[in-house]
Amino acid sequence: MTPEQITLVQSSFERLGPDLPAVTARFYQELFQRDPALRPLFTTDMAEQRVKFAQKLTEIVRAMPGSANCSPIPAPSAPVTPVTGCGPRTTRPSATPSSPR
Numbered sequence: 431m432t433p434e435q436i437t438l439v440q441s442s443f444e445r446l447g448p449d450l451p452a453v454t455a456r457f458y459q460e461l462f463q464r465d466p467a468l469r470p471l472f473t474t475d476m477a478e479q480r481v482k483f484a485q486k487l488t489e490i491v492r493a494m495p496g497s498a499n500c501s502p503i504p505a506p507s508a509p510v511t512p513v514t515g516c517g518p519r520t521t522r523p524s525a526t527p528s529s530p531r
């Protein structure tokens with residue numbers, strides 16, 4: 431991502447402000463609508479899950495390089511591991527068939 435793209439993501443995310451819970455609820459609504467088979471994977475109370483999601487997303491966005499709130503976290507040198515408890519590993523779009531795993 432370019433520094434401009436990072437700034438755009440961060441500034442639009444911060445503008446959500448008090449709307450973050452509603453956006454979070456919308457995320458799960460959309461996720462389960464698109465793939466109902468995912469719903470049974472979520473055994474945690476959904477109110478609790480939405481809070482965890484919003485906190486983690488805030489943490490991730492604020493930790494993006496260049497952020498004023500960023501306590502420097504080194505850029506990952508290996509493929510990023512998903513958040514604990516998340517679904518199947520996804521392949522990063524930049525990975526090529528010959529990329530080491």
Ligand code: HEM
Nearest residue numbers: 468471472473474475479482483486487513514515516517
């Ligand atoms: C930016 C996107 C996402 C964020 C920030 C996120 C964050 C989280 C967090 C914080 C948890 C709780 C982990 C814990 O309890 O320690 C979690 C659990 C989980 N996530 Fe994600 N997640 C994201 C996307 C997804 C997607 C797209 C899927 C499915 C395709 C998914 C599937 C799951 C499942 C199945 C759990 C376990 C729920 C449970 O234990 O009841 N996540 N996620």
